[in-house]
Amino acid sequence: MSDASPGSEGAASPDELRAQRLAGLDALREKGIDPYPVRFDRDHSLAELREQFGDLEPGAETDVTVRVAGRLLLIRRQGKLTFATLRDASGSVQLFVSRSVIGTEEHEQFDALDLGDWVGVEGTVMTTRKGELSVKVTRAQLLSKALRPLPDKWHGLADVDTRYRQRYADLIANEDAREVFRVRFAAIAAMRAHLVERGFVEVETPILHVVAGGATAKPFVTHHNALDMDLYLRIAPELYLKRLVVGGFERVFEIGRNFRNEGLSTRHNPEFTMLELYEAFVDYHEMMDLAEGLITGAALAALDTTVVTVDGEPFDLAKPWRRASMRELIAEHAGVDVHPSMPVADVAEIARRFDIPIEKDWGSGKLMLEIYEKTTEGNLREPTFVLDYPVEVSPLARVHRDDPLLTERFELVIGGREYANAFSELNDPVEQRTRLEAQARLGAGGDDEAMGYDADYVRALEFGLPPTGGMGIGIDRVVMLLAGVSSIREVLLFPHLRPEVAE
RNA sequence: GCGCCCUUAGCUCAACUGGUUAGAGCAACAGACUCUUAAUCUGUAGGUUCAGGGUUCGAGUCCCUGAGGGCGUACCA
Numbered sequence: 026m027s028d029a030s031p032g033s034e035g036a037a038s039p040d041e042l043r044a045q046r047l048a049g050l051d052a053l054r055e056k057g058i059d060p061y062p063v064r065f066d067r068d069h070s071l072a073e074l075r076e077q078f079g080d081l082e083p084g085a086e087t088d089v090t091v092r093v094a095g096r097l098l099l100i101r102r103q104g105k106l107t108f109a110t111l112r113d114a115s116g117s118v119q120l121f122v123s124r125s126v127i128g129t130e131e132h133e134q135f136d137a138l139d140l141g142d143w144v145g146v147e148g149t150v151m152t153t154r155k156g157e158l159s160v161k162v163t164r165a166q167l168l169s170k171a172l173r174p175l176p177d178k179w180h181g182l183a184d185v186d187t188r189y190r191q192r193y194a195d196l197i198a199n200e201d202a203r204e205v206f207r208v209r210f211a212a213i214a215a216m217r218a219h220l221v222e223r224g225f226v227e228v229e230t231p232i233l234h235v236v237a238g239g240a241t242a243k244p245f246v247t248h249h250n251a252l253d254m255d256l257y258l259r260i261a262p263e264l265y266l267k268r269l270v271v272g273g274f275e276r277v278f279e280i281g282r283n284f285r286n287e288g289l290s291t292r293h294n295p296e297f298t299m300l301e302l303y304e305a306f307v308d309y310h311e312m313m314d315l316a317e318g319l320i321t322g323a324a325l326a327a328l329d330t331t332v333v334t335v336d337g338e339p340f341d342l343a344k345p346w347r348r349a350s351m352r353e354l355i356a357e358h359a360g361v362d363v364h365p366s367m368p369v370a371d372v373a374e375i376a377r378r379f380d381i382p383i384e385k386d387w388g389s390g391k392l393m394l395e396i397y398e399k400t401t402e403g404n405l406r407e408p409t410f411v412l413d414y415p416v417e418v419s420p421l422a423r424v425h426r427d428d429p430l431l432t433e434r435f436e437l438v439i440g441g442r443e444y445a446n447a448f449s450e451l452n453d454p455v456e457q458r459t460r461l462e463a464q465a466r467l468g469a470g471g472d473d474e475a476m477g478y479d480a481d482y483v484r485a486l487e488f489g490l491p492p493t494g495g496m497g498i499g500i501d502r503v504v505m506l507l508a509g510v511s512s513i514r515e516v517l518l519f520p521h522l523r524p525e526v527a528e
Numbered sequence: 529g530c531g532c533c534c535u536u537a538g539c540u541c542a543a544c545u546g547g548u549u550a551g552a553g554c555a556a557c558a559g560a561c562u563c564u565u566a567a568u569c570u571g572u573a574g575g576u577u578c579a580g581g582g583u584u585c586g587a588g589u590c591c592c593u594g595a596g597g598g599c600g601u602a603c604c605a
Contacts, residue, residue: 041574042538042556084563099566106562123562140555153563174555177539179566184539186597198539240605261605287604288529394605418605436605446605497605512598523596 046139046172053170058134060170065145067094072115074150075158083156087149093118093160094145094168096197099178102136108159109135111144120146121159131165140178141171141197189520202515208327209504209516213280215326216300216319216498225276225302230265232258232282236477239263239421241464242285245295258284261497262301263421264482267450270303270493271485278302280500291512292442295521298500303450307494309433312447313410316437316496317346320444320503327507334509335440338406346408346437351397354411359400365390365415365430372396386470390415390430403441410435420460420476422448437498444503447496454486 053060069077069091078087095113105124110117124132138144148162176182176198188195188202195202217227235254237244239261247256262279269277283299300319304311321342324331331343355363361375365388372392373383381395393415405411413425414434422432433449451457461478468475504516514520 045556101564101567102561103564103567104561106564108564108567110565119565121563125562153565155563155565157563157565159563174538177541177554177566179554180540182539183541184535184597186535187539189597194539242604285604288602290601290604291599293604414605434605443605525596 042174043172046170049137049139050170050172053167058167060167062166062168065092065094065166065168067092067145069093070115071095071111071113071118074118074160075116078150078152078158081150081152081156081158083152084154085152086161087151089150090147090163091150091160092145092147094143097138097140097142097144098175100136100138100140105132107132107136109138111146111160119153119157119159120148120162120165121151121153122162122165126161127163127165135162135165138167139171139174141173141175142167143169143171186522189514189522190525192518205504205508205510205515206518208508211327212323212504212507213500215323216500217280219319219322220276220278220302223276225278225304226274228266228269228274228277228279229281230259230262230269230279232284234259236479238477238479238482239265240283240285241476243287245284245286260285261299263495263497264479266301266303267490267493267495268482268485270305271488271490275305275491276303289521291514292502294501294513294517297513297517300498300500301495303493303495305491305493308449308492309412309435309447309494312494312496313346313348313435316410316445316447316498317342319498320506323503324507333506335406335506336511338440340407340439342408344408346410348410348412348435350413351393351401351411352413354401354405354409355393355397357401358404359396361396363389363393363396365393365417386467386472388417390417394418402438402443405438405441408437408439410437416460419448420464421451421457423451423453424456439506442502443499444506445496445498447494450490450493450495452486452490452493454483457486458483 050060071093074091074093081087093111093113095111095117097109098112098117099110101108107122109120109122111120122132122135127135145166145168146160146162147164148160151159151161153159176194181198182188182195188199221227233247233256235256237257237260240263242260244257244260247258248254249256261283262281266277266279278300280298280300282296284296286295287293289295321331324333324342332339332341352362352364355361359379363372363375367389369389369392372389376383376392376396379396379399381399383392412435413428413431414422416424416430416432419432419434422434425431425433435447436443437445451460461476461483464476465478468477501513501516505511505513508516510516
């Protein structure tokens with residue numbers, strides 16, 4: 026680095042630092058070193074290396090030559106001997122770079138590497154006197170030059186904004202972040218395997234919808250130029266998945282993104298991942314069994330335990346989860362008996378006692394749900410299936426076999442938060458039409474979250490949807506539960522943020 | 529949307545009730561060092577204190593506006 030760039034004399038302002046490293050690139054090229062070579066053939070991951078040689082005695086030398094690659098995270102220069110910590114996706118190992126082994130010129134080249142550089146090395150496996158497994162390097166090759174400095178090697182990257190915007194830097198610097206996403210991927214893989222083992226097929230359905238249905242939420246609107254029409258990003262895949270059951274796929278699931286044009290919070294991101302599944306010939310009771318199996322199995326696969334911690338409180342997911350009706354849970358937590366058969370004025374009176382703001386077109390069922398959400402949901406600590414929601418707030422769920430004003434529907438609540446929503450599906454096309462028409466009237470009346478009327482969906486039902494149980498599980502929230510984090514942004518690789526001010 | 533809080537070097541953090549030249553560690557640069565482990569030691573450089581305005585003899589610190597973020601709340605199957 027003897028070049029006359031502004032950075033050559035030890036300057037370290039951001040611009041100068043970059044200029045200095047860019048100048049370093051030129052210097053490397055002049056020496057015939059490609060800072061971005063095309064490939065490197067390794068024969069061991071670092072975990073494999075540790076697995077094979079982890080129990081060598083201190084001070085051991087082997088004549089086993091290995092080729093490994095990774096990112097340089099720490100360098101301890103010691104004059105004619107350099108130690109470095111190399112990390113790949115599987116683990117890390119120490120490099121032992123001795124001038125007497127690789128020669129002065131090679132050693133100086135190694136010492137010129139920066140933290141953050143990717144390198145590939147060849148060398149023999151050894152341990153130091155203190156027993157640290159190391160590769161005694163005989164050849165080292167720069168694989169990719171880092172132009173930006175790593176975050177603080179001890180404290181990592183703490184600034185939340187930067188962690189989310191520059192997730193790559195977060196992942197390099199913070200073990201905690203890597204762990205959260207390891208849990209995420211393991212949990213999703215486990216749930217997928219659980220379903221495939223049980224004969225479910227994974228499908229993909231449209232994300233661009235002509236009618237945003239399957240849930241009640243504000244959609245994102247986009248525009249198709251060639252067709253000159255507005256389309257909606259899906260708020261749920263439900264109606265398409267049930268079309269597939271009509272078509273004869275008896276067990277289907279989809280893991281994918283839903284989009285809802287609503288507020289952000291520690292539990293809400295405008296795009297989030299949902300697992301939805303449908304199984305023919307069963308009802309919501311099987312969905313409860315399946316929810317327990319999916320979530321407990323995901324915990325075991327990702328954490329090796331079924332014990333999770335919510336707000337500092339441990340729960341063992343392995344125990345059977347409580348199943349109780351909304352009505353009895355409200356009675357327990359609010360001390361009132363509420364049912365959609367009660368006159369609206371009476372239920373509204375109860376709602377007012379709990380300071381619930383009431384809208385004019387709400388019926389007893391909607392009021393009952395509001396009372397539940399205000400008084401009960403947040404207080405359900407243990408995993409609980411909340412059963413039997415009012416028909417009024419469940420336009421796609423089948424009416425309860427024992428009560429015409431309730432549906433066979435449940436939500437799963439753990440630590441006061443919702444994780445799943447499921448029902449015995451409504452498969453009577455005539456009734457479905459009536460219920461969707463009621464939703465459409467709400468929409469026409471100004472309710473921008475009413476479900477749109479999807480005529481083709483009703484047509485599909487007219488071909489016959491078998492008795493079917495269906496469920497949606499909020500994957501991001503399950504991952505939060507397993508990873509023990511309290512913000513959804515921590516489990517999203519790239520959470521939604523406002524645009525960054527130009528650098 | 530509303531309320532409270534935060535934003536200081538590439539990173540992690542300091543700076544008493546407003547006080548004069550904004551400090552430290554890591555990273556960087558120069559040097560010493562062949563068994564280190566966040567290596568150590570010596571030296572050097574690095575700042576529009578988020579942006580803009582205001583109050584003041586004097587502002588990182590107080591006030592206003594804006595930007596970004598966090599938490600709460602509202603909305604939200």
